[in-house]
Amino acid sequence: MDLELWSVRPLWLTVLAALWGAAAGLLVPRAAYRIAVDPDEAWRTRCPDGHVLTGAAGGWLGLARCPDCAQYLRDLRTPWSAPGDAGRVPGDAGRVTGGAVRVPGDAPTAYRYGPGTPLVALATAGACAGLALATGTRPELAVWLLLAPLGVLLAVVDFRVQRLPDVLTLPLAGLALVLLGAMALVPEHAGKWPTALFGSLVLGGAYFLLFLVNPNGMGFGDVKLALGIGAVLGWYGWGTVVLGTFAGFLFGGLYGLGLVLMRRAGRKTSIPFGPFLIAGAYVGLLIGAYAA
Known part of the structure; x- marks a missing residue:
């Protein structure tokens, strides 16, 4: 009987995680539209036709529609x-x-604005469902589900304007370390908080060295993002850190190579690297959680 319950509970947990991801993903496009601006521009406060964005939390929460x-x-x-x-x-x-x-x-040029809401919601739901399947009922799943929408938001913003704002990367690192520290006090967790801390420092330091060597190839926003990614991957050990980091560089390299082969970019064309770092971290996290 216990085995039957164990096989059913992850299914319900996966469904609940997917629903959470879909609901959180519905709110990502508005935040992405507001934040995805050039470094010298203020965050957007109006829709493309000039209407003031209203809603909860000073207009930050809500669907991307005017x-x-x-x-x-x-x-x-x-x-x-x-x-x-x-x-x-x-x-x-x-x-x-x-x-x-x-x-x-x-007629207004945009009734809906920002990235496609259905696609973003579906992607966030799928990411959360995968995390639930890999992690199961362990307490750190709550951390992964809270951070997943933030990771999707970062990926969307970087794809649109090729920058990773401090207002997203630094809270990601801080939340990861604080929440994982709390999960380390909960029974039946499968990770180690000291490794998460050292993983954050080591990966952030490694990316900082890459930034110093080649500032045009590695942005400082990627360095700050690495602090959060290192904490998340480090929770499951150094093997997961190496795997997630390698996967991120692999994904980014394949994307750049594809653009070159399709003659849509040259060898020196800059690409948004953050989404691939996040995708690599996601793959590493799935494998680390499943193997823990």
């Missing part, structure tokens, strides 16, 4: 009701709404 733009589109589809519209039919060049003439050409 209610004002949506209302505009609904108005365009509303039947004529203004005085003096007799004889006009839908399809005319303009229409009257609230005393102002609106024409279809004035």
Whole structure:
């Protein structure tokens, strides 16, 4: 009977993790849209058509859609009701709404903005489900599920503007170390917090050396990201650190090679490296959690 329960519980845990990932992933595109700006630009506070972004937490939480733009589109589809519209039919060049003439050409350019919400939500759900399958009911799963949406957000931002903001990388490292330290006090965990700490310092230091040797090939944002990745991978030991790091460089190299072969980039073209570091860390984490 115990064996049957053990085989069923991870399935329910995986479903719950996927639901959590999907819900968290729905909120990623808005944050990515606001943060994905050039270094000298302020974070976005308006939709592409200039409407102020509103919502919870000062407009940070919510779906990547503009209610004002949506209302505009609904108005365009509303039947004529203004005085003096007799004889006009839908399809005319303009229409009257609230005393102002609106024409279809004035429609907002973006009802939804930022990266595709369904794709991001699906990716986050899949990532969380994989972590649940690999980790099982061990307490560190809670840490992985909390950090996974942040990793997806970092990957999306880096792909869009090729930068990893401090507001994301440094909290990732801090949260990883603090939360894993708490999990080390919970029974039945499968990792070691001292190795997570040393993994963070060693991997961050190694990336810093690479940055000093070749600043054009390794951004300082990647160095800060390595602090969090080293902590996560170090939880399961040095073998996991090496595996996750190697996988990240492998993924990045294959992506760059593919661009060169398709003649979409040259050998000196810069690519966003953060998403591949995160993907490599994810693979290393899955294998480390499964083998622990």
